[in-house]
Amino acid sequence: MNDKKIAPHDPENLSLEKMIDNWKDMVFNTALSIVQQTQDAEDITQEVFIQVYRQWETFRKESAVKTWIYRITVNKCLDHQQKKKRQKNGGLLKRFFGDHTTEEPVEFEHPGVLSERKEQSQLLFKALQKLPESQRIIFVLHKIEGLNQGEIADILGISRMAVESKMKRAKNNLTEKLKMMYEKF
Amino acid sequence: MKNSDEFELWADGIYNSMNQAHRAIPSPFLLTRVLQSNATKKKDGGWEMISYWLTKPLVAFTILFFVVLLNVVLITGTGNMQFKRSDNANDYFTTSITSIYDVDNITP
Numbered sequence: 410m411n412d413k414k415i416a417p418h419d420p421e422n423l424s425l426e427k428m429i430d431n432w433k434d435m436v437f438n439t440a441l442s443i444v445q446q447t448q449d450a451e452d453i454t455q456e457v458f459i460q461v462y463r464q465w466e467t468f469r470k471e472s473a474v475k476t477w478i479y480r481i482t483v484n485k486c487l488d489h490q491q492k493k494k495r496q497k498n499g500g501l502l503k504r505f506f507g508d509h510t511t512e513e514p515v516e517f518e519h520p521g522v523l524s525e526r527k528e529q530s531q532l533l534f535k536a537l538q539k540l541p542e543s544q545r546i547i548f549v550l551h552k553i554e555g556l557n558q559g560e561i562a563d564i565l566g567i568s569r570m571a572v573e574s575k576m577k578r579a580k581n582n583l584t585e586k587l588k589m590m591y592e593k594f
Numbered sequence: 595m596k597n598s599d600e601f602e603l604w605a606d607g608i609y610n611s612m613n614q615a616h617r618a619i620p621s622p623f624l625l626t627r628v629l630q631s632n633a634t635k636k637k638d639g640g641w642e643m644i645s646y647w648l649t650k651p652l653v654a655f656t657i658l659f660f661v662v663l664l665n666v667v668l669i670t671g672t673g674n675m676q677f678k679r680s681d682n683a684n685d686y687f688t689t690s691i692t693s694i695y696d697v698d699n700i701t702p
Contacts, residue, residue: 414699425628425629425632427627429624429628429669430670433619433620434617434618437617437618437620438617438618441618442618450618450620453621453633454620454624456625459628459632460629462628462632463632481609519612520618521616521617521618521619521662522611522612522615522621523615526607526611526612526615529611530608530611530612532608532611532614533609533611533612536608552612553612553615564617573692576671580609583609584605588601589602591605
């Protein structure tokens with residue numbers, strides 16, 4: 410993954426415009442890879458920057474700014490997923506009471522992927538959808554955002570060992586899902 | 595064996611499909627959207643904060659547990675209280691029953 414360099418800045422005096430300019434791609438790409446819907450990822454990006462802007466003065470600088478922003482992004486994505494689940498449950502109730510319109514999962518195509526790998530990446534994201542949230546997030550941060558285990562551990566507030574084991578489980582689960590897809594071909 | 599090799603090759607291709615990919619870029623006017631949203635979105639008030647905490651499963655279940663516990667305590671406790679109350683009522687009637695006759699009827 411090509412990493413856009415974060416411009417050096419004065420953290421004490423940073424405008425919203427500069428914040429967005431520095432981190433918009435990072436936040437949007439992470440959100441998009443997790444939620445796999447452009448509109449939702451844009452909404453999450455927007456919410457992340459509002460929170461960053463409002464909490465900038467109270468940010469204790471115990472961790473790097475990048476880590477803090479990643480943490481907010483991940484939390485917003487989790488909130489979004491919870492909200493979606495609640496809506497889905499509401500949908501189930503609706504269907505039970507007569508509304509029989511079903512929601513089909515949309516095939517996601519990451520806009521930054523190389524054209525010759527588009528089909529493969531579609532399958533990857535399809536399999537990723539079926540992973541538990543925590544494993545999906547770790548996979549996205551590691552494989553798509555290119556973060557190392559230490560950085561992921563800081564973002565999620567867990568140990569490196571936990572990151573490592575979750576990463577292994579994510580890979581195993583992903584292989585299983587891919588095996589099922591392969592058998593269908 | 596061949597089948598499994600084929601699968602591994604296929605899965606590796608999928609697993610590495612995001613290598614060398616670029617970051618997705620949000621649509622333009624993100625700054626405008628954020629500024630507009632920041633201006634219109636008011637900060638959460640007290641009630642919003644209360645509802646936020648109450649809807650957390652851990653808090654909700656703890657409160658529910660205490661409500662149930664309070665009910666159990668009240669139900670088991672009222673048996674004794676009723677007994678005492680009836681005792682008190684008996685005391686009241688036994689002591690005050692004579693006082694009824696103390697009141698003189700002054701109407702002819």
